[in-house]
Amino acid sequence: MQQSKFSFHHELGGLEVLHNIDKKTDFGRHNHSGYTVALVDCGAQRFFRSGAQHLAGKHSLILINAEQVHDCKKACEGVSSYRSMYPTPELFNCLMDSNKNRAPYFSEAVMHNPALALQLNDLFTTLDSAAGLLEKQTQLVHFLDNLCQSAGRVTLADEQKSLKCRIELAKSYLLDHVFDDVSLADLAQLIHMSHFHFVRSFKAQTGLTPHAFQIQHRLNHAKSLLRHGQSISDVASHVGFYDHSHFSRHFKKNMGITPNQYRQAC
Structure with a gap:
């Protein structure tokens, strides 16, 4: 068809x-x-x-x-x-x-x-x-x-000065806006780097992409909320996931267990 x-x-x-x-x-x-x-x-x-x-x-x-x-x-x-x-x-x-x-x-x-x-x-x-x-x-x-x-035949921009400091600035911004729908353009513009250069440098320095870094810190906060008895749906919404299944998929991928299993274990 x-x-x-x-x-x-x-x-x-x-x-x-x-x-x-x-x-x-x-x-x-x-x-x-x-x-x-x-x-x-x-x-x-x-x-x-x-x-x-x-x-x-x-x-x-x-x-x-x-x-x-x-x-x-x-x-x-x-x-x-x-x-x-x-x-x-x-x-x-x-x-x-x-x-x-x-x-x-x-x-x-x-x-x-x-x-x-x-x-x-x-x-x-x-x-x-x-x-x-x-x-x-x-x-x-x-x-x-x-x-x-x-x-592709392409040459990216050379590394610039203070790369470590600029990536630290991006990390701080992400932590300050960990529950917000931050754009890649906002982060790259903040530290005056191209999108490609920023994502590559961020991963090289942190071991994670900007999105994975944000997800990790959302999950860390979610675990704290789950330990304090909040419902899974409320936690998912509070920490910035668009629905229950999206939150559960990332949680299980990170922890190896579901949010409910984690909450019951706590």
């Missing part, structure tokens, strides 16, 4: 996302103003790019540069589906260094990289959820950064 789902993310620089399930109609040669970064979920897709035909099977990534002419055809029997996003060069420049043209060029049309495929799958899942702004932005930047390092 053919299905298509499209979403437009204003909060992510106008990022477009498309999910095609068993597309019957072939796309003729065309181009986009943004890059095409797609994940084949099942089946296979055949497409033209850079003067040649390419075949992308299950769990492979399709990479097409901005303005690059291409087409797209189903290349298998049975169901074939893929999810794609279209980050623009302007979005890359904004995330990496807004003062210079640092959008990448991808020479590979198809990538077989299980780690990147898993990360892109997680990103699409998050973008399709009610997750907070920081979580979506962090996952987007983290994936695009890893993609550029693996496949």
